[in-house]
Amino acid sequence: MSKEVELDCMGEACPVPLIKCEKALEGMDVGDVLICQIDHSCAMKNVPEWAREQGHNVEIEEVDDGEWEVIIEKVK
Amino acid sequence: MREKKRERYDVVIIGGGAAGLTAAIYCGRARLNTLLIEKGLIGGLATYTNEIENFPGFPEGSTGLGLMEKFHAQAKKFGVRFKGTDVKEVNFDGEWKEVHTFRNIFESRAVIIASGGRPRTTGAINEKDYLFDKGISFCATCDAAANEGKTVMIIGSGDAAIEEGMFLSKFAGEVIVSVIHDEGKMDCNEIAKEQGLNNPKMTFVWNTMVNAFKGDGHMDTVELKNLKTGKMTDYKVDTCFEFIGYIPNTEIFKEKVTLNKQEYIPTNELMETGVPGIFAAGDVRDKELKQVATAVGDGAIAGVGTEKYIADCDVFEKQIMQAEKPGFIYIYSAIDDPSRELLPMMTEIERSFGGKVKMSVIDIYKGKRLCDRLVCDVEPMTIFYTLNGELVATETDCDLPHVEKRLNKLLAMA
Numbered sequence: 001m002s003k004e005v006e007l008d009c010m011g012e013a014c015p016v017p018l019i020k021c022e023k024a025l026e027g028m029d030v031g032d033v034l035i036c037q038i039d040h041s042c043a044m045k046n047v048p049e050w051a052r053e054q055g056h057n058v059e060i061e062e063v064d065d066g067e068w069e070v071i072i073e074k075v076k
Numbered sequence: 077m078r079e080k081k082r083e084r085y086d087v088v089i090i091g092g093g094a095a096g097l098t099a100a101i102y103c104g105r106a107r108l109n110t111l112l113i114e115k116g117l118i119g120g121l122a123t124y125t126n127e128i129e130n131f132p133g134f135p136e137g138s139t140g141l142g143l144m145e146k147f148h149a150q151a152k153k154f155g156v157r158f159k160g161t162d163v164k165e166v167n168f169d170g171e172w173k174e175v176h177t178f179r180n181i182f183e184s185r186a187v188i189i190a191s192g193g194r195p196r197t198t199g200a201i202n203e204k205d206y207l208f209d210k211g212i213s214f215c216a217t218c219d220a221a222a223n224e225g226k227t228v229m230i231i232g233s234g235d236a237a238i239e240e241g242m243f244l245s246k247f248a249g250e251v252i253v254s255v256i257h258d259e260g261k262m263d264c265n266e267i268a269k270e271q272g273l274n275n276p277k278m279t280f281v282w283n284t285m286v287n288a289f290k291g292d293g294h295m296d297t298v299e300l301k302n303l304k305t306g307k308m309t310d311y312k313v314d315t316c317f318e319f320i321g322y323i324p325n326t327e328i329f330k331e332k333v334t335l336n337k338q339e340y341i342p343t344n345e346l347m348e349t350g351v352p353g354i355f356a357a358g359d360v361r362d363k364e365l366k367q368v369a370t371a372v373g374d375g376a377i378a379g380v381g382t383e384k385y386i387a388d389c390d391v392f393e394k395q396i397m398q399a400e401k402p403g404f405i406y407i408y409s410a411i412d413d414p415s416r417e418l419l420p421m422m423t424e425i426e427r428s429f430g431g432k433v434k435m436s437v438i439d440i441y442k443g444k445r446l447c448d449r450l451v452c453d454v455e456p457m458t459i460f461y462t463l464n465g466e467l468v469a470t471e472t473d474c475d476l477p478h479v480e481k482r483l484n485k486l487l488a489m490a
Contacts, residue, residue: 002078031078057178060160073178
C-alpha cells in the first residue's frame with residue numbers, strides 16, 4: 001500500500017525545501033507521494049523542475065495566495 | 077496503484093498559455109465551473125519572450141511573463157481553478173469527457189484543448205543555454221525590430237525560413253542563411269527561393285548545419301559545420317533564428333480528435349473539433365498566424381462556444397428529452413412560414429391532452445445545434461416523439477388527427 005507523506009517547508013528559502021524534498025524522497029518507495037508545502041516562490045520553481053527532471057510525476061497546487069503544495073509521486 | 081480521485085467540472089481547459097487563459101476568463105465569467113491544467117509555467121510560450129510590443133493595449137510594451145501574469149490574475153478573479161500538472165490521457169467518448177492526470181480523473185461536459193506547441197530545435201551543443209531570449213529566437217515577428225542594423229542568422233530553407241528571412245532583411249544589416257542542402261537546393265516554394273536568392277542582404281551558406289552555439293550569457297557566435305568537408309566555421313551574429321519546424325503538443329490527442337498531416341488540430345471558425353463538446357484554441361490549431369493576439373481571439377471564441385454548448389446540454393436533457401411525460405418535439409424554422417403557422421395548432425394539441433404530454437419546440441434557424449443532437453439534417457415540420465427520455469419515432473406528418481393518434485399511442489405505451 002503506497003503512502004502519502006507531508007513535508008512542511010513553510011518559511012524556508014531556497015535551497016532548503018529542495019534539499020528536504022530530496023532527502024524525504026530517498027526514504028520513500030516507488031508509488032509513494034510526497035506533499036511539500038512551500039511559500040517561497042523560488043522553491044515553487046526549483047522543486048518541481050528537479051522532480052520532473054528525475055522523472056517523477058509532479059503537480060503544483062496553489063493552496064492560498066503565495067502558498068503552494070508540490071505533490072510528487074515517486075516513480076523510480 | 078493508488079486510486080485516482082474523480083472531480084467534476086463544467087469545463088476543463090488543457091494548457092495555460094494565452095489561448096487557454098483567455099478561454100478560462102470567458103468561461104469563468106460565464107459562471108462555468110472551470111478548471112485549467114498547465115504542465116509548466118502559467119503563460120505558456122509567450123513567457124519565453126522578453127518583449128511583447130505588438131499586443132494591443134500596451135503601447136509601452138510588456139514582458140511576456142508580465143503580460144501572462146495579468147491574464148492569470150484575471151482568470152483567477154473569475155473563480156477559475158488551476159492545476160499545475162501534466163495531462164496523461166483523455167477520453168472524449170461519453171457525454172462526460174475525462175481528463176486524466178496522475179492523481180485525478182477530471183470529468184467535464186466540455187474540454188478546450190489549448191496545449192500549444194513547441195518549436196523544433198537543432199539539438200546543437202549549448203543550444204539549451206540560449207533558447208528564446210538569450211540569442212536563439214523562433215519568431216521574426218517578435219524579434220525583428222530588436223535587430224535593426226544587426227547581423228542575424230537563419231537556420232532552415234523552408235517557406236517560413238525564407239519568408240521570415242526576407243522580413244528580417246528589412247531590419248537587419250545582414251541575414252546569413254544556413255541551408256543543409258547542396259547549393260541552389262531549398263525546401264521553400266520557387267517564388268520565395270528566387271526572391272531570397274536575389275535579396276542583396278541575404279547570403280547563403282550551403283551544406284551546413286549548426287554544430288554549437290557560443291557566447292558569454294548571451295549567444296554571440298554560431299559554429300556551422302560543413303557536411304561535405306567537416307570544416308567548422310564561426311559566424312558572429314546577434315540573433316540566430318531557427319525555422320526548422322514547429323511541433324504541436326497533440327501526442328495525447330491522437331485518435332481522440334482529428335489531426336492533420338502535421339498533427340495540428342483542424343477546427344471550424346467556432347473552434348469546434350468535430351467531436352461534440354471538444355474545442356481547440358491557439359497554436360495547437362491548424363492556423364496561419366501564431367501570436368498572442370490571435371490566441372486571445374481563439375480563446376474567446378472557444379470560451380463562448382463552450383458556454384453555449386453547456387447551455388444546450390441543459391436545455392436538451394432537462395426540457396427537450398424530459399423523462400416525466402410522453403413528449404413531442406416540433407421542429408420549425410423562424411424563416412419558413414408554413415412550419416411557423418403550425419405552432420398554434422401544436423400548442424393547442426398539448427393543451428387538449430390536459431398536461432399528460434409535454435411539447436417542446438426547436439427553431440432550427442436559431443437552434444441548429446439542438447437539432448443536430450437529435451438527428452442530422454432535419455427539415456422544418458418534423459416531429460420527434462419521446463417516451464421516458466428516449467426518442468421513439470421521427471415523423472413528418474403534421475396533420476392534427478395524425479399527431480393526436482400518435483400521442484394517444486404513446487400514452488398507451490407509457
